[in-house]
Amino acid sequence: PIQQLAEGTRRIAEGDLNFKIRARSTDEIALLVDSFNTMTEQLNESRFDIQQANENLKKTNIELDRRRNYIETILENIGAGVISIDKKGRITTFNKAAESILQIQSKNIFGSNYRDAFDYSHHEAIRNLIQKMISQKHNFIEEQIDLRVNEDNITLLTNIQVLTGVSKKYRGMVIVFEDLTQLIKTQKVAAWKEVAQGI
Secondary structure, eight states: OHHHHHHHHHHHHTTOTTOOOOOOOSSHHHHHHHHHHHHHHHHHHHHHHHHHHHHHHHHHHHHHHHHHHHHHHHHHHSSSEEEEEETTSBEEEEOHHHHHHHTOOGGGTTTSBHHHHSOHHHHHHHHHHHHHHHHTTOSEEEEEEEEEETTEEEEEEEEEEEEEOTTOOEEEEEEEEEEOHHHHHHHHHHHHHHHHHHO
């Protein structure tokens, strides 16, 4: 039995967890053999459980990657600018539409604090909206704001939404905005046409 225990220890060290000691005995060695066989069974079961957990984890990761890619594709192809900021004020999302509207390259601002990334006049306008939202005790607000981008004045319909997790803890916020500048110009031109026709 002692020789079989030594052989079993070697086989288990090599990864063979199906090894069983068949020795028959009635003394303390029998207790040791039974304990050894129980240990190998438990190790085998644990290895199986770990393999199952790894398979499930792989499937979950594949699904999470698929969802992340899907969301990223949507964000990159919608016409509205989307910026998300974590609870420490760092920019975690900045899509192509946001780049185009604000004339800022996303590679220059990912991970940086919004105070450093944007012109003061930009985050002042957003901060005013956030303060208004907090004073009204809401988790979202939607308003029109005017910004100066390079040499142009633009009008944005801006929606700010507070991000909370399942535990309702604050996790940051997402800002979605659409450029209304051309639409407003078109409306003004149409209004002046009507005035001109009336005259």
